[in-house]
Amino acid sequence: MPELPEVEVTRRSLAGAIQGARVTGLRLGKPLRWPLGADPEALLGARVGEVQRRGKYLWLPLEDRGGLLMHLGMSGSLAFLGATPAAGPHDHFDLHTDRGLLRLTDPRRFGAVVWGAALEVSPVAGLLAGLGLEPFDERFDGAHLHARLRGRRVAIKQALLAGDIVVGAGNIYACEALFMAGIDPRLPAGRLSRPRADRLAVAVRAVLGQALAAGGTTLRDFRDAHGVAGSFQMQAQVYGREGQPCRRCGAAVRRIVQGARSTFFCPACQKR
DNA sequence: CTGGGCTCCTGTCAGC
DNA sequence: TGCTGACAGGAGCCCA
Numbered sequence: 001m002p003e004l005p006e007v008e009v010t011r012r013s014l015a016g017a018i019q020g021a022r023v024t025g026l027r028l029g030k031p032l033r034w035p036l037g038a039d040p041e042a043l044l045g046a047r048v049g050e051v052q053r054r055g056k057y058l059w060l061p062l063e064d065r066g067g068l069l070m071h072l073g074m075s076g077s078l079a080f081l082g083a084t085p086a087a088g089p090h091d092h093f094d095l096h097t098d099r100g101l102l103r104l105t106d107p108r109r110f111g112a113v114v115w116g117a118a119l120e121v122s123p124v125a126g127l128l129a130g131l132g133l134e135p136f137d138e139r140f141d142g143a144h145l146h147a148r149l150r151g152r153r154v155a156i157k158q159a160l161l162a163g164d165i166v167v168g169a170g171n172i173y174a175c176e177a178l179f180m181a182g183i184d185p186r187l188p189a190g191r192l193s194r195p196r197a198d199r200l201a202v203a204v205r206a207v208l209g210q211a212l213a214a215g216g217t218t219l220r221d222f223r224d225a226h227g228v229a230g231s232f233q234m235q236a237q238v239y240g241r242e243g244q245p246c247r248r249c250g251a252a253v254r255r256i257v258q259g260a261r262s263t264f265f266c267p268a269c270q271k272r
Numbered sequence: 273c274t275g276g277g278c279t280c281c282t283g284t285c286a287g288c
Numbered sequence: 289t290g291c292t293g294a295c296a297g298g299a300g301c302c303c304a
Contacts, residue, residue, distance in 0.1 A: 030281095033280070073280095073281095074281090075281090075282080075283085090282085106281095107281080107282050107283065108280085108281045108282050108283080109280075109281055109282080110280065110281070151273090151274090152274075152275090153274080153275075154274080154275065154276090158275090220283095220284090259275095259276080259277090260276095260277080260278090
């Protein structure tokens with residue numbers, strides 16, 4: 001579910017509510033992607049700092065006790081709750097604080113909560129190593145994109161998804177950005193011209209910005225930390241619209257498979 | 273270094 | 289109604 005906009009919407013909705021809270025308890029459900037890597041007892045009493053985001057990861061600093069790196073995987077969401085409802089079958093991590101309960105719900109359990117002494121130290125540093133630029137970083141532009149795509153033979157869609165050039169665009173937004181830029185998702189990445197790289201960089205930013213403004217995309221169950229759903233799915237141009245008319249030209253939107261993921265595009269608007 | 277395939281896990285939905 | 293297979297917002301890891 002969660003691509004950069006959803007993770008950032010989660011961060012924004014959570015940060016103010018939890019900052020300054022003290023950890024009073026911790027409950028682990030079924031195993032997530034990786035073990036926590038810390039003794040829950042050792043985190044009691046720690047004060048929560050300002051929640052940060054890097055790519056699709058969230059970093060919850062625990063002053064003097066390192067912090068927690070969280071990832072929502074494919075089906076995860078975080079809720080900050082005033083009360084303490086009984087844990088459901090998919091609630092696999094609870095961080096109790098004196099201001100409320102931070103709960104990770106994640107049916108597929110591809111998500112993770114990993115303790116680390118600091119962002120710059122293993123294992124957190126290792127997980128963040130190799131991530132591309134943040135899309136809203138001023139260094140991310142057509143020149144950067146073009147340079148990093150040089151020599152790559154994978155399809156441009158897969159190069160965007162890989163996240164080692166620019167982070168944040170997952171399956172929905174990679175499709176949408178390529179549509180906005182008028183680029184065929186099958187184009188070999190290294191063959192993207194410089195002018196088109198400029199357009200793609202702009203499109204990636206624009207799509208992620210629009211999604212952020214819409215509160216993210218709620219296909220099924222995404223909610224921010226206070227339970228609010230996103231609405232970007234209402235303005236998606238191609239994602240999930242196989243067979244329906246392109247909103248720009250009317251041609252039927254196509255669905256293909258790239259790297260075992262669905263890609264949606266308009267065969268008329270998007271060129272090689 | 274690059275690319276491709278596999279893997280983790282559960283829920284939902286279409287089709288028979 | 290029940291079963292089966294495809295598919296779902298991610299990304300680390302291994303091997304060629």
